[in-house]
Amino acid sequence: MNRRTTALAAVAVLGATGLALAGCAQPNATPTNTKSEAAQLPLVGWTDVPASQLQQGGTLNLAVLSSGTDEGNWNISTTQGANVPVVNMQAPIMGTPYKATKDGGVEPDPNYATSIELTSKDPQTVDVKLNDKAVWEDGTPLTANDYKATFAALSGKNDKFNIASSAGFDQVSSFDVKSDYEFTFTFSSPYADWQALLTTPAVPKAIASDPDKWASFTTKPLPSSGPFVMSKIDNNAKVYTETPNPNWWGEKPKLDKITWTVIDQGSQAQAFSNNEINAVEVQDVDTYTAALKKSGAKALNSGGLTYSQITFNGLQAPLDDVNVRKAIAQAVDRELMAKTANEPLGVQATTMGDWLFMPGQKGYTDTMGEKLPYDLDAAKKSLETAGWTNADGKWTKDGKTLKLSVIIPQGTKSNELRAQQIQASLKKIDIDVTLDPVPSADYFTNIMAGKYEMATFGWQGTLFPISSSESLFYPEMKPGGDGQNFAFVTDEKLGDLWSQANSELDQSKRLKIAQQINEVIAGYMPMLPIYPYPNVTVVDKNLANYGPSTFMSVDWTKVGFTE
Incomplete structure (x- = not known):
């Protein structure tokens, strides 16, 4: 699911690769104690086909789980x-x-x-020379002033701007426009992930200078600066059409049209079989099996940057007690969940033990496994430490019985099945868990508003995992406020540690700070990482240069059909 992502903020994923159906792996199956290594998956799932070998024209039909209109804004x-x-x-x-x-x-x-150059380390200064042929979809030049306004909006200095993260931009002390097509920016202190700022799309100056306009794209996207434009928007039918940008200055796209249709996860395999879409991103074994039954279908896979997890509402009793959160963390059978999620898709699985790095990335440590391993007896002791007493198979405290709920988006099977295994795991230590289904369009809205107890969805990481992870844990966030800390609690030590990590240019020292961050997060347990998962996409055999990848984005000018 990581086609392209914002550079400085992790991205929420509605459905992570799903658990196998209960018939394949019963929720009360015996946990496995044998650790397995993650399979070595390719970095890019498709084989590159030269554009000269593709037909000119054709329509690529794709599905998504929601649109910017559903989520409340198209400004990423x-x-x-x-x-x-x-x-x-x-x-x-x-x-x-x-x-x-x-x-x-x-x-x-x-x-x-x-050209992009780091011209000075003290003070840290970057010089950028823009392509003077680049324009917005109406033909207006894309200039240094657009980037200046975008940087200012993302700096966090004007709290009227609704932004997902200010990481990095808040460290820019000056931005100098040298000409329409050249600018420099300087950091107030060293910032290790400086390149990340230039993987965030610019917004036209007129929009990025006005917080009301910035937040106003609730029913349509911002102006295009790419090879396609959004040419037709049907928010009622939830169908969105993109066609080649007539003012595009680069290589001509092979496709005539791209359509995106909002289709719930459980219906996408059928839509693929009916030739309504040309590809389906696999989130569960049912989809995988059904999609491959289509004549000419083929499965592509790659490593991924996304991991499933459980976020705890730290303001909601009884989860406002860290010992209750730790008890749940030690009672959830993450290893069984990892096996049942990925092995039916032909991929070996491993648990996720780090809150910043993915398994295989330099710096990854199994902090979760070391600090809070799966241990039902330890989980019960944590509940006792929190003042709960177990009698007759129920935990009680001050006359109240310990019960919990997991919010799930309707029609998203992977979330439901993962919630069922959380339910089965906690039943083993006498905690009853109910499932709280809500319309998928309301799912993240409810989470951001604090209207939930536990939620299990995916976080998609970025090329810059240290800086991009910060907003998930720090600072503390109020329900309904701006940010990505949906646990709504933090540990104030994180502020200083992240400041150190984001300014440390020595990579070995930086990784040591990252490990300290992991240990602090384990100490207050706002989120339980479960497992990383691969990217799996089933596509029509004649679709070329499109599919899953670990890091690299799809080149949309080269996507097309071989016949």
Whole structure:
């Protein structure tokens, strides 16, 4: 699901790769104690086909779980817009000075920047020369002043701007426009992930200078700066059509049209079989099996940056007690959940033990496994420490019985099945858990408003995991406020630690600070990581240059059909 992502804010994923159906792995199955290594998956799931070998024209039909209208904003730098489906839908109409490489590095995208240089380390200064052919969809030049206004909006200095994260931008002390197509920006203190700022799309100055306009894109996307434009919007039918940008200055796209239709997860395999869509991102074994029955279908997979987790509402009793949160963390059988989630898709699984890095990334440690391993007896002791007493198979305290709930989006099978295993795990220590289904369009709205106890969804990471993870844990967030800390609690030590990590240019020292951050998070347990999962997409066999990848974005000018 990581086609393209905001660089400085992790992105919420409605449905993570799903658990196998109960018939394949019963929720009360015996937990496995044998750890397995994650399979070595490719960084890019598709085989590159030269554009010259593709037909000119054709329509690519794709599905998403929600639109920017559903989520509340199409501006991906807002709290509501920083959502994977919203980002994915707009990938063909956006571009940035830096683009991701196959192995997770970055390089200038010549369509947007001809040169990017770190010209000084003290003070840390970056010089950017823009492509003078780049324009907005109406033909207006894309200039340094657009970037200046975007940087200012994302700095967090004006609290009237609704932003998902100010990380990095809040460290920019000066921004100098040298010409229409060249600018420099300087940091107040060293900022290790400086390249991340240039993987965030610019917004036109007229919009980025006005907080009301910035937040006003509730029913349509911002102006295009990519090879496609959003040419038709049907918010009632939830069908969105993109066609080639007549003012695009780069390579001509092969496709005539891209359509995005909002289809719930449980219906996407059928839509694929009916030729309503050309690809389906697999979130559960039912979808995987059904989609592969289509004639000519093929499965593509790659490593991923997304992990499933359980977020606890730290303001909601009894989860406002850290010992209750720790008890749940030690009672949830994460290893069984990992196995039943990924093995039916042909991929070995591993649990997720780090809150910043993915398994395989430099810096990853199994902090969760070391600090709070699966241990039902320890979980019960944590509840006793919190003042709960177990009698007759029930935990009580001050006349109240310990009960919990998990909010789930209707029609998203992976969330429901994962919630069922959480329910089965906690039943083993006498905690009753009910499932609280809500319309999928209301799911994140309720979470952000604090109208939930536990929630299990995915977080999609970025190329810059240390800085992009900060907003999930720090600062403390109020329900209904701006930000991504949906647990609504924090540990104040994190503020100083993240400041150190974001300014440390020595990578080995930086990783040591990251480990301290992990240990602090384990200490107050706002979120329980469960397992990372691969990207799996089933596509029509004649679709080329589209599919899953770990880091690299799809080149939308090269997506097309071989016949």
